[in-house]
């Protein structure tokens with residue numbers, strides 16, 4: 122694990138975007154794994170700037186998002202599809218046919234998980250997976266559990282995650298209780314992983330991820346076993362590291 126600690130969230134965003142940009146410059150046909158959430162918004166803003174400045178192009182890039190709420194359609198403004206369109210895809214030259222997000226509206230979510238996993242395999246797996254970190258140590262929507270789930274699967278969201286995500290919904294009762302998420306195996310198969318975490322609400326999860334035992338109660342702790350992980354933190358998120 123390479124751990125970089127910055128003064129503030131803005132620097133974390135710039136560092137994250139620079140690493141993604143380096144990947145695209147090295148291989149414009151890269152397959153990127155992408156998260157939603159508040160933390161990556163700064164990374165996406167910086168990527169848009171680099172695209173507008175002519176430094177990077179997404180024309181040949183394929184993307185796979187980590188997760189999607191079950192039951193929300195693409196045009197629901199709380200869906201992760203909508204989030205990605207707003208914060209990245211509508212502002213860069215990624216091709217619509219190269220965008221992949223689990224479909225939360227299907228009749229058979231288990232079959233959708235299998236289809237998604239297959240699509241990732243057919244694309245050759247992720248060259249670079251960008252991650253955020255849940256307050257409870259989740260990555261994607263892999264919630265604290267007694268085991269690590271391997272492949273894309275249906276998730277029952279924890280109260281902790283439902284509460285954390287309620288800020289995006291007008292009514293907390295509207296937060297979906299289930300999601301589709303890449304598994305820990307899917308994430309760990311990425312050639313490179315970059316995780317961004319900022320703010321004091323992430324400090325305990327960061328400590329458990331970096332210094333704790335590898336334990337499915339902190340799903341991100343498995344990243345200790347990945348050969349190429351870069352963790353980008355601000356001072357607040359890094360505050361509990363010894």
Ligand code: F6R
Pocket residue numbers: 155156157158159160161187188252253254255256259260261262
């Ligand atoms: C969402 C995802 C989640 C978030 C995590 C942190 O696609 O993968 O694991 O990264 O919940 O979210 P924020 O950045 O909003 O604190």
